[in-house]
Amino acid sequence: MTGRRRSIATVCLSGALEDKLAAAAHAGFDGVELFAPDLVGSHLSPAQARDLCADLGLGIDLYQPFRDVEGAPPELHARTLRRARHAFDVMAQLGTDTVLVCSSVAPWVIADDDLAAAQLRDLAEEAAARGLRIAYEALAWGSVVSTWEHSWEIVRRADHPALGLCLDSFHVLSRTDDVAGIAGVPGEKIFYLQLADAPSLDMDVLQWSRHHRLFPGQGSFDLPGFVGTVLAAGYAGPLSLEVFNDVFRQSVPALTAVDAMRSLVDLESKVDDGAGLTPAPTRPRPGFVEIEASPGSALRVRAALRALGFARTGVHRSKPVELWEQGTAALLLNTSRPTATPRPDAAITALGVAVEDPAGAARRAEELLAPPLPRVVGAREAQLPAFIAPDGTAVFLCGPDDGPGGWRADFAPVQDTDGATVPAGDVPAAAGEPAPVPARPAAVGLVAVDHVTLTQPFDRSDEATLFFRSVLGLTVRDAAEVSGLFGLVRTTVLGAGDLAVGLNSSVLRRGSWAPGVPAPQSVTFRTDDVFATARALRERGAPLLRIPANYYDDLAARLDVDEGLLAALREHDVMYDRDADGGEYLHLFTRVIGSQVFFEVAQRRGGYRGYGAADAPVRMAAHAAVRTHA
Amino acid sequence: MTGRRRSIATVCLSGALEDKLAAAAHAGFDGVELFAPDLVGSHLSPAQARDLCADLGLGIDLYQPFRDVEGAPPELHARTLRRARHAFDVMAQLGTDTVLVCSSVAPWVIADDDLAAAQLRDLAEEAAARGLRIAYEALAWGSVVSTWEHSWEIVRRADHPALGLCLDSFHVLSRTDDVAGIAGVPGEKIFYLQLADAPSLDMDVLQWSRHHRLFPGQGSFDLPGFVGTVLAAGYAGPLSLEVFNDVFRQSVPALTAVDAMRSLVDLESKVDDGAGLTPAPTRPRPGFVEIEASPGSALRVRAALRALGFARTGVHRSKPVELWEQGTAALLLNTSRPTATPRPDAAITALGVAVEDPAGAARRAEELLAPPLPRVVGAREAQLPAFIAPDGTAVFLCGPDDGPGGWRADFAPVQDTDGATVPAGDVPAAAGEPAPVPARPAAVGLVAVDHVTLTQPFDRSDEATLFFRSVLGLTVRDAAEVSGLFGLVRTTVLGAGDLAVGLNSSVLRRGSWAPGVPAPQSVTFRTDDVFATARALRERGAPLLRIPANYYDDLAARLDVDEGLLAALREHDVMYDRDADGGEYLHLFTRVIGSQVFFEVAQRRGGYRGYGAADAPVRMAAHAAVRTHA
Structure with a gap:
């Protein structure tokens, strides 16, 4: 959107x-940084690699890395020049003109800026003679040169047109937050800009860099500020991603490349006043939650919904999908899929998100490379734009009202024949002419969807967070690491307006003893009186989760909970969290329905803004106990 | 073996x-530290937990942790005592008498040793009244108290018989190597001793402690020195393992508990002058390497062995197993398994290790909880003791000679009818009367097995290293992290005498894009002239691996290899490594036979002691290229 080149390091x-280049091209990158070991291990000759890139429409924007140049004893410097001639030969065959020279990490480095400048000038002179140029980068752990300021001082002293800087956001931001000085570097002396984010970790910087880098927006560096400063200095080269990450090294490259491109588009929008990216939707709210179930599991889901006070208020006009409602909460139960496919017996497979401008939200999703949902829309069905999140969940963008053309029009109103009765006045008489839809009566006091929690695949958890943040414009509301019965679980809740989505993933990919996927997904409903709801649920025979008595004994000691409240919590298997400001979260759970979906009912008191993560270990243990013994 | 109690934290x-307790009991622990959250999440009441432990023969040696006691403002101290009464109630029901109090991490802690001592004394007074006692531990990241010396100063000032120290090797050794001062603490004031090892990592100590602890002998702490000092001070309580580890949290608990016990037995032997553990075998050497193959793959393995110059010199007297030999290298090809089992088509499934005293080595293995190999020995077969390594490989212990009673006696000598001829004089005429076995002629120059490389399951890589170190008495000869095409691979080579075993495992468990298991296993044979061998292999049509031309171009620049040598390397697809002392490693590879076994041929020059890890990324890429395109 900005006319600027976008690159990614192989x-x-x-x-x-071949896999890497194809993935980069498919995601829309203009070029790559060719990581030398990727070429050395390849059966493609440099010339074949060049041709392959050309076929794919990729430039080779950088060849990297070339190591241990500056500060060498004289006899080693002669060797450096011989090594460099080999690199220049390879570059000539590759058809690339810029090589990354990173600051020396050798033990022999002589700390002498003039010597360093002279040696880099020698290299630049040879490069220039062949039409090439040197981008010199300070590694954060360089033996002598470890800051961008120091690398700039040496480039300045060398004063050669074929020698400039490479700035890498990781190396700069892992050492300092102060990047303002970069504005003083002439833009034409910044030859290359490498971008990586990283989580805030207090550890050896080399290990941090080699294993834990992330794409921009996935970590905690101020990339917009950094990039803005570099661009303000006059840098006009590619924005290029260089991310060393243990997970990305083993993940499907076509997906990683799209994730990378999404991060770059999002970053550019933060640097360039939008950069043409359609703005994020304002005030999104939950539309519907769709559960797909095999026929057998559908019986269990229906029974659970009915016991939770939901009424079946509609059936889809052309598909085996039912609409269940209570308060403003709407659930779709979809039994259309073939039962032979090896998928979970019941799973949350789609979210409807209500936004002011569905077409705009869909445009933004497309601009951010959200994969569109392939589907066949029936003649009379709503044309909801939809895309697929990293965990496979379909996200439908619904309009702000539920009138004609809205998704509710796809459903023929029904009188629920199985028990709960839908107030007659709520159902329009003629199909195709939907009346304004009122909130359904809250049979057991459930008034709305509070949040939906999805399970992310291990390889894609960082991608998933950025996906929801960027595409829907959500922000992180809570993040925690939970010690589950079978391993650690990372949980992140993102939200905007009334919409909140929790993303859980295991910290390590699980094995057969402790399967991590599919882990439970859940829908949390809000009530204004958890105990009244709990009583009603018990009367209706809801499949409630028993909480261990030890939890309440511990709670009493841990949080000094009032005796009367404690007795009520204990009686109704309601869990309890309290935040630092005295806000309270009272919540109860159903058992897992089928193999991976449960429901939560929560009451928020006193402005509690969390999601009860402190209770998650006991909740997980209680769920596991039921499933083990079921 | 020492009469000392052995415990493990849940x-x-x-x-x-229940899983945790059953695993601890099964592995032979005397007791557990009950981690309070494990009880809080359990449906077992404290009394039921006590009964379950009693049924399993486990004591509850410690209840932990109780937090944030010392340095509290007065109003909080009153709350502390209320919380403590709850903990004491639970302990009474559990039937345990010692609680771990760790140093405060709260922001409100008042740095006043006399206040801290007084508050701990209050707690101890209440504990003593109920027959309980307090073990006070300095967390390495405590707000004020973060060293064992400081915790001891406070215990000394408090001067209460129910207040003593808990020493945790992680908290002590992560802060200091100087543990000598512990010898000055009266043994009866050390109430509890927690043991954990850890890899050497330069990172935030809390994260290091919570995620990366290991069992003793798996990391780099001097646990024998630490434990020796504490015992010398007069400590007489349990040796108790407390290891927070992301992998162990998700691994099969019965296996983890055995790994834990093995580490403790090994540790005790290093503290107590053997502690009754049978000494490790001296000078082990390779006996045989057994490859199991499905009938179809067996054809390919046979063809490869023949092309590698091996001759079939024997067939097993009662099983479908063939003996193939060259030089001192002996391979068994086993086609006995049912083909219906979903196992790799060909795999290294057993190692014969020749030792001076097989019975002693077997006794040591049993003492170190190596699982015995269940098998049926035929009437006339050698009674080789055998156990199973963590990756499932059977390890057979063979005697020093191959005479009567040795494993060769199980094989009837054969004239190899398929091509290569076994010199007649080498084969004894009568079955059952094996002659001394000479080294087979080295048809293509292979003289011996150099090393065998096995693939460890992700969850068990730390266990595997300790297993081979302790059971066979090997030491680590090389360790590296290799950047493979599909992710990082950790490789560790262990050895003693002529025996060397490489253990590879992926740094993260792989997904479907980048399967990590089964990753290739390999046998490396030594030659004295790699180029003569390479020529012979080419003539015999061995399935040799092509190395990318780029590798040689890079090698020339990287290592300044002599032109003539470089040409020879390139011609014969031989890879080349050189160590800092000028030692050289010249090695070539076959393609992968079946899905997971390949062979390597290596020549060592000038005392090279490594295993060519620097070449592994290109070798892996070359293997992957063949497999992808096959």
Whole structure:
């Protein structure tokens, strides 16, 4: 959107060189940084690699890395020049003109800026003679040169037109937050800009860099500020991603490359006043939650919904999908899929998100490379734009009202024949002419969807967070690491307006003893009186989760809970959390329906803004106990 | 073996409390530290937990942790005492008498040793009244108290018989190597001793402690020195393992508990002058390497062995197993298994290790909880003791000679009818009367097995290293992290005498894009002239691996290899490594036979002691290229 080149280092991606290049091209990158070991291990000659890139429409924007140049004893410097001639030969065959020279990490480095400048000038002179140029980068752990200021001082002293800087956001931001000085570097002396984010970790910087880098927006560096400063200095080269990450090294490269491109588009929008990216939807709210179930599991889901006070208020006009409602909460139960496919017996497979401008939200999703949902829309069905999140959940964008053309029009109103009765006045008489839809009566006091929690695949958890943040414009509301019965679980809740989505993933990919996927998904409903709801649920025979008595004994000691409240919590298997400001979260759970979906009912008191993560370990243990013994 | 109690904290193990307790008991622990959250999440009441432990023969040696006692403002101290009464109630029901109090991490802590001592004394007074006692531990990241010396100063000032120290090797050794001062603490004031090892990592100590602890002998702490000092001070309580580890949290608890016990037995032998553990075998050497193959793959393995110059010199007297030999290298090809089992088509499934005293080595293995190999020995077969390594490989212990009673006696000598001829004089005429076995002629120059490389399951890589170190008495000869095409691979080579075993495992468990298991296993044979061998292999049509031309171009620049040598390397697809002392490693590879076994041929020059890890990324890429395109 900005006319600026976008590049990605091959080291970001898994697989053989062909896999990496194909993935980069498919995601829309203009060029790559060719990581030398990726070429050395390839059966493609440099010339073949060049041709393959050309076929794919990719430039080779950088060849990297070339190591241990500056500060060498004289006899080693002669060797450096011989090594460089080999690199220049390879570059000539590759058809690339810029090589990354990173600051020396050798033990022999002589700390002498003039010597360093002279040696880099020698290299630049040879490069210039062949029409090439040197981008010199300070590694954060360089033996002598470890800051961008120091690398700039040496480039300045060398004063050669074929020698400039490479700035890498990781190396700069892992050492300092102060990047303002970069504005003083002439833009034409910044030859290359590498971008990586990283989580805030207090650890050896080399290990941090080699294993834990992330794409922009997935970590905690101020990338917009950094990039803005570099661009303000006059840098006009590619924005290039260089991310060393243990997970990305083993993940499907085509997906990683799209994730990378999404991060770059999002970053540019934050640097360039939007950069043409359609703005994020304002005030999104939950539309519907769709559960797909095999026929057998559908019986269990229906029974659970009915016991939770939901009424079946509609059936889809052309598909085996039912609409269940209570308060403003709407659930779709979809039994259309073939039962032979090896999928969970019941799963949350789609979210409807209500936004002011569905077409705009869909445009933004497309601009951010959200994969569109392939589907066949029936003649009379709503044309809801939809895309697929990293965990496979379909996200439908619904309009702000539920009138004609809205998704509710796809459903023929029904009188629920199985028990609960839908107030007659709520159902329009003629199909196709939907009346304004009122909130359904809250049979057991459930008034709305509070949040939906999805399970992310291990390889894609960082991608998933950025996906929801960027595409829907959500922000992180809560993040925690939970010690589950079978391993650690990372949980992140993102939200905007009334919409909140929790993303859980295991910290390590699980094995057969402790399967991590599919882990439970859940829908949390809000009540204004958890105990009244709990009583009603018990009367209706809801499949409630028993909480261990030890939890309440511990709670009493831990949080000094009032005796009367404690007795009520204990009686109704309601869990309890309290935040630092005295806000309270009272919540109860159903058992897992089928193999991976449960429901939560929560009451928020006193402005509690969390999601009860402190209770998650006991909740997980209680769920596991039921499933083990079921 | 020492009469000392051995305990393990429930937090070391995965699963529900019942799983953890059963695993600890099964591995032979005398007691557990009950991690309070494991009880809180359990449906077992404290009394039921006590009864379950009693049924399993486990004591509850410690209840932990109780937090944030010392340095509290007065109003909080009153709350502390209320919380403590709850903990004491639970302990009474559990039937345990010692609670771990760890140093405060709260922001409100008042730095006043006399106040801290007074508050701990209050707690101890209440504990003493109920027959309980307090073990006070300095967390390495405590707000004020973060060293064992400081915790001891406070215990000394408090001067209460129910207040003593808990020493945790992680908290002590992560802060200091100087543990000598512990010798000055009266043994009876050390109430509890927690043991954990850890890899050497330069990172935030809390994260290091919570995620990366290991069992003793798996990391780099001097645990024998530490434990020796504490015992010398007069400590007489349990040796108790407390290991927070992300992998162990999700691994099969019964296996983790055995790994834990093995580490403790090994540790005790290093503290107590052997502690009754049978000494490790001296000078082990390779006996045989057994490859199991499906009938179809067996054809390919046979063809490869023949092309590698091996001759079939024997057939097993009662099983479909063939003996193939060259030089001193002996391979068994086993086609006995049912083909219906979903196992790799060909795999290294057993190692014969020749030792001076097989019975002693077997006794040591049993003492170190190596699982015995269940099998049926035929009437006339050698009674080789055998056990199973963590990756499932059977390890057979063979005697020093191959005479009567040795494993060769199981094989009837054969004239190889398929091509290569076994010199007649080498084969004894009468079955059952094996002659001394000479070294087979080295048809293509292979003289011996150099090393065998096995693939470890992700969850068990730390266990595997300790297993081979302790059971066979090997030491680590090389360790590296290799950047493979599909992710990082950790490789560790262990050895003693002529025996060397490489253990590879992926750094993260792989997904479907980048399967990590089964990753290739390999046998490396030594030659004295790699180029003569390479020529012979080519003539015999061995399935040799092509190395990318780029590798040689890079090698020339990287290592300044002599032109003539470089040409020879390139011609014969031989890879080349050189160590800092000028030692050289010249090695070539076959393609992968079946899905997971390949062979390597290596020549060592000038005392090279490594295993060519620097070449592994290109070798992996070359293997992957063949497999992808096959």
